[in-house]
Amino acid sequence: MFNLGKAIPFEDKPNDLLTVGELLVDMISNEYGDAFECDGYTRYFGGSPSNIAINVNKLGIRSYVASAVGRDGLGTFLEKGLQNAGMDTSGIQRVEESTSMVVITKSQETPIPIFYRGADSELAYNDSLEQALIRSKIVHFSCWPISRVPSRYTVERVIEKAREHKLLIGFDPNYHPLIWQKGEDGVSYVKSIIPKVDIIKPSEDDAERLFGPGTPAEQVERFLELGAKLVVMTLGKEGAMVSNGMEILTFDTKATEIEDTTGAGDAFWSGFYAAVVKGYTIKEALELGFAVSAYKLKFTGAVVNLPTLEVLKKQFDL
Amino acid sequence: MFNLGKAIPFEDKPNDLLTVGELLVDMISNEYGDAFECDGYTRYFGGSPSNIAINVNKLGIRSYVASAVGRDGLGTFLEKGLQNAGMDTSGIQRVEESTSMVVITKSQETPIPIFYRGADSELAYNDSLEQALIRSKIVHFSCWPISRVPSRYTVERVIEKAREHKLLIGFDPNYHPLIWQKGEDGVSYVKSIIPKVDIIKPSEDDAERLFGPGTPAEQVERFLELGAKLVVMTLGKEGAMVSNGMEILTFDTKATEIEDTTGAGDAFWSGFYAAVVKGYTIKEALELGFAVSAYKLKFTGAVVNLPTLEVLKKQFDL
Numbered sequence: 001m002f003n004l005g006k007a008i009p010f011e012d013k014p015n016d017l018l019t020v021g022e023l024l025v026d027m028i029s030n031e032y033g034d035a036f037e038c039d040g041y042t043r044y045f046g047g048s049p050s051n052i053a054i055n056v057n058k059l060g061i062r063s064y065v066a067s068a069v070g071r072d073g074l075g076t077f078l079e080k081g082l083q084n085a086g087m088d089t090s091g092i093q094r095v096e097e098s099t100s101m102v103v104i105t106k107s108q109e110t111p112i113p114i115f116y117r118g119a120d121s122e123l124a125y126n127d128s129l130e131q132a133l134i135r136s137k138i139v140h141f142s143c144w145p146i147s148r149v150p151s152r153y154t155v156e157r158v159i160e161k162a163r164e165h166k167l168l169i170g171f172d173p174n175y176h177p178l179i180w181q182k183g184e185d186g187v188s189y190v191k192s193i194i195p196k197v198d199i200i201k202p203s204e205d206d207a208e209r210l211f212g213p214g215t216p217a218e219q220v221e222r223f224l225e226l227g228a229k230l231v232v233m234t235l236g237k238e239g240a241m242v243s244n245g246m247e248i249l250t251f252d253t254k255a256t257e258i259e260d261t262t263g264a265g266d267a268f269w270s271g272f273y274a275a276v277v278k279g280y281t282i283k284e285a286l287e288l289g290f291a292v293s294a295y296k297l298k299f300t301g302a303v304v305n306l307p308t309l310e311v312l313k314k315q316f317d318l
Numbered sequence: 319m320f321n322l323g324k325a326i327p328f329e330d331k332p333n334d335l336l337t338v339g340e341l342l343v344d345m346i347s348n349e350y351g352d353a354f355e356c357d358g359y360t361r362y363f364g365g366s367p368s369n370i371a372i373n374v375n376k377l378g379i380r381s382y383v384a385s386a387v388g389r390d391g392l393g394t395f396l397e398k399g400l401q402n403a404g405m406d407t408s409g410i411q412r413v414e415e416s417t418s419m420v421v422i423t424k425s426q427e428t429p430i431p432i433f434y435r436g437a438d439s440e441l442a443y444n445d446s447l448e449q450a451l452i453r454s455k456i457v458h459f460s461c462w463p464i465s466r467v468p469s470r471y472t473v474e475r476v477i478e479k480a481r482e483h484k485l486l487i488g489f490d491p492n493y494h495p496l497i498w499q500k501g502e503d504g505v506s507y508v509k510s511i512i513p514k515v516d517i518i519k520p521s522e523d524d525a526e527r528l529f530g531p532g533t534p535a536e537q538v539e540r541f542l543e544l545g546a547k548l549v550v551m552t553l554g555k556e557g558a559m560v561s562n563g564m565e566i567l568t569f570d571t572k573a574t575e576i577e578d579t580t581g582a583g584d585a586f587w588s589g590f591y592a593a594v595v596k597g598y599t600i601k602e603a604l605e606l607g608f609a610v611s612a613y614k615l616k617f618t619g620a621v622v623n624l625p626t627l628e629v630l631k632k633q634f635d636l
Contacts, residue, residue, distance in 0.1 A: 027345065027359065041345065041359045072432045073423045096500065098432045101421070105391045114390045114416045116434040182414065 002198075002230045002244045004282045008168060010137040016061040016277045018136040018167075019049035020129075020158055021151070022120040022144035023067035023082075023092065024100040025074050026302075032106045043074070044302075045081040046102065047120070048142055048172065048266045051302050054085045055270030058306040059292065061277045064132050066091040068123040068151070074099035075119065085303075091132055095122040115179055121148035125157045133158060134165050138273055142172035143190060147180045159196050168276070170269065171197040175209050195227025201269065203234050216241045220248070232272075232286065234265065242286055251286065254294035254316060263302030268293040274309045284318070291316040320516075320548045320562045322600045326486060328455040334379040334595045336454035336485075337367030338447075338476055339469070340438040340462035341385035341400075341410065342418035343392050344620075350424045361392070362620075363399040364420065365438070366460055366490065366584045369620050372403045373588030376624040377610065379595045382450050384409040386441040386469070388417035393437065403621075409450055413440040433497055439466035443475045451476060452483050456591055460490035461508060465498045477514050486594070488587065489515040493527050513545025519587065521552050534559045538566070550590075550604065552583065560604055569604065572612035572634060581620030586611040592627045602636070609634040 002008070026046035029038045053063040065087060069075035071094045078099065082089045100120035102113045123145055133139060139162045145151035162169050173190055180186035187210055194200060200223060202210070207219035214222065216235055223231045224245050233241045240251040271292025275285035291312050296304050306312070320326070344364035347356045371381040383405060387393035389412045396417065400407050418438035420431045441463055451457060457480045463469035480487050491508055498504035505528055512518060518541060520528070525537035532540065534553055541549045542563050551559045558569040589610025593603035609630050614622050624630070 039361050041361060043357050043359060070432065073430065074421065074432060098421075098434055101419075101434065103392065103416075103419070112391065114388065114392060116416055116419065116436065118434065 001246065002282055004242075004244055004247065004249065007279050007281050008276045010168070010277065011166060013135055013137050014062075015064050015132070015136040017053065017056050017063040017138045017140060017273050018066065018132050019053045019063065020066045020139060020141045020145060020155065021049040021123070022047040022100060022142070023050050023065070023069055023078050024102060024120055025078065027101055027103045029105040038105060041103070043077070045078060046302065047144075048263075049140065050078075050082060050087075051263055051266045052140060052270050052273070053087060054082075054303050055267060055292070055306055056274050057086065059270060059274035059309040059312075061274045064088060064091055064136065066093075066123065066129050066132060068093040068095045068119045068121075070095060070097055070099035070119040072099055074101065091128065093122070093124060093126075095119045097122050113178070117148060117179065120144060121151045123151040123154050125154040129154070129158070130161060133161050133167065136167060137277060138168045138170060140170040140172075140269065140273070143174050143176070143186075144179060146189065146193060147186060149181070159193075163196075168199070169197040170199045170201075170273070172265070172269070173200050173202050173206050173210065174265075175206055177209070191226055194223065197229075199230045199232065200228050201232040201234060201265065203265065204236070207233065217248070230282070232268075232289075234268070240286075240290065249283065249286070251290055254290050255297045256294065257298045259298050260300040261297065262300075263304075264293045264297055266302065267296035267306075270306070271309065271312070278309060287316075287318050288313060291318060319564065320600055322560075322562055322565065322567065325597050325599050326594045328486070328595065329484060331453055331455050332380075333382050333450070333454040335371065335374050335381040335456045335458060335591050336384065336450050337371045337381065338384045338457060338459045338463060338473065339367040339441070340365040340418060340460070341368050341383070341387055341396050342420060342438055343396065345419055345421045347423040356423060359421070361395070363396060364620065365462075366581075367458065368396075368400060368405075369581055369584045370458060370588050370591070371405060372400075372621050373585060373610070373624055374592050375404065377588060377592035377627040377630075379592045382406060382409055382454065384411075384441065384447050384450060386411040386413045386437045386439075388413060388415055388437040390417055392417035392419065409446065411440070411442060411444075413437045415440050431496070435466060435497065438462060439469045441469040441472050443472040447472070447476070448479060451479050451485065454485060455595060456486045456488060458488040458490075458587065458591070461492050461494070461504075462497060464507065464511060465504060467499070477511075481514075486517070487515040488517045488519075488591070490583070490587070491518050491520050491524050491528065492583075493524055495527070509544055512541060515547075517548045517550065518546050519550040519552060519583065521583065522554070525551065535566070548600070550586075550607075552586070558604075558608065567601065567604070569608055572608050573615045574612065575616045577616055578618040579615065580618075581622075582611045582615055584620065585614035585624075588624075589627065589630070596627065605634075605636050606631060609636060
């Protein structure tokens with residue numbers, strides 16, 4: 001059980017955070033408009049594992065990414081994007097399938113993404129990935145790699161090996177039926193993964209997709225009943241509710257200015273991971289995670305130019 | 319055997335040409351540049367069956383398209399694109415998979431396309447498609463729908479039913495390993511289809527991908543040995559070589575000005591189909607096909623504003 005008032009003990013390892021999973025192109029329309037009105041698109045570097053890895057680096061801890069992209073121009077674009085952010089790209093596998101892409105046409109209503117799953121779900125478990133895992137303190141993944149095979153098998157082995165080597169395991173249960181393997185009950189599978197990890201950060205939407213409607217307290221309870229050890233449920237402008245199964249903490253949002261919500265959840269993970277590695281208590285790390293998220297919200301884009309954790313700590317009076 | 323000096327007899331049917339297969343988005347970079355330099359893209363209406371159907375309509379015959387797109391914004395974009403071109407879209411199936419897309423980053427060398435196969439390969443054989451087939455004089459398809467299942471099964475049934483109802487069958491053997499189902503020998507399958515159709519129009523590249531290198535005459539001979547009935551082999555600026563297995567005709571190119579080669583092959587098919595339906599001899603129809611292609615080459619884009627076949631006939635002194 002996690003003691004919220006204490007730091008998480010880590011063995012000394014050469015790397016802090018390993019993120020595993022989707023690296024993809026976000027192809028986003030330049031203007032708002034319905035299907036026929038906007039023909040101009042811009043490609044962006046995308047995928048939350050890489051965004052988190054780049055963020056935590058800026059915040060002051062070491063990170064490494066394991067992802068698969070195609071042997072094509074968009075794969076090269078993504079690999080160079082990581083290199084330009086100062087990341088080691090030796091964990092990027094180049095595979096036969098086309099580099100995965102999400103096409104988003106902006107709209108005044110909710111934009112509906114179109115998913116093109118290719119290379120990302122081909123991520124293989126290999127020696128290089130196993131070594132990266134053994135050398136890390138924390139491993140993180142989302143629903144993307146577990147929603148398809150063979151990357152699902154890779155994550156299953158990652159979880160097993162991470163347990164064996166006492167890594168902290170963070171899982172983003174961002175379940176969405178559209179990314180899931182056709183004809184399979186993704187909800188059951190996601191629920192089966194939750195007891196195998198240490199920390200989950202569902203949003204209200206994630207919880208509703210997995211359990212149906214409920215109050216935040218009810219949803220947190222449902223995750224705990226499944227065997228979750230630490231649930232960080234984000235509630236948008238209502239802040240967050242956190243529970244380790246014994247106590248419940250609520251957090252007000254620290255956001256003062258909302259320019260763009262893209263990547264706000266990844267920014268939370270980034271601040272939280274950086275803080276636990278730096279020896280802050282879980283409660284402090286949660287505060288710092290929400291601070292990084294609030295900082296990100298002031299800027300456009302999934303990855304913004306974050307200062308170090310210490311600077312943010314002062315800025316947010318923590 | 320096709321008598322090149324005679325017209326092809328058709329039964330009276332309510333529709334002239336049915337095209338079956340890929341309807342997709344071409345996402346093309348706005349500038350030339352390598353992987354990292356160009357982030358701006360523009361989406362275009364794409365897929366040769368629809369381009370041909372729209373073309374022949376402009377040339378003065380009736381056409382109908384059977385394709386599958388996703389239940390997403392890009393699918394709506396494509397369906398509206400057909401409607402805006404005055405086409406009946408009742409043959410467009412909306413399916414679960416994402417609308418197929420080809421991403422092309424322009425480059426000074428050959429641009430390498432990245433293929434995202436989704437909805438297009440889900441094209442189903444249904445009552446509506448069978449009715450469209452029975453009501454048509456000609457059916458046309460390319461390698462796209464036969465390169466994946468289930469659309470391959472659909473084309474196999476289309477061929478069978480087309481034979482039964484005495485349609486003329488045109489096949490574009492535009493074989494490319496990247497569109498093919500992984501782990502399958504596409505070359506053998508394409509070769510197995512050739513004797514089942516009436517007319518094929520390989521390019522030199524297509525022939526080389528299927529047979530390896532050879533002179534045009536050798537390649538035409540190889541297609542005939544497989545059982546092809548009428549081979550129209552295009553040779554770029556060298557014109558074309560045509561054979562029905564008894565005689566060989568060569569054609570000089572009619573192109574005087576080359577602005578953009580995109581869609582030039584589809585323009586040939588369009589002129590040829592329009593002409594055979596209008597009762598021209600095969601030789602005349604070939605000339606008219608090459609005239610339409612030469613006209614298209616003067617303009618940018620896969621589908622250009624074609625005049626009627628009669629106007630083109632005069633323009634090219636045919």
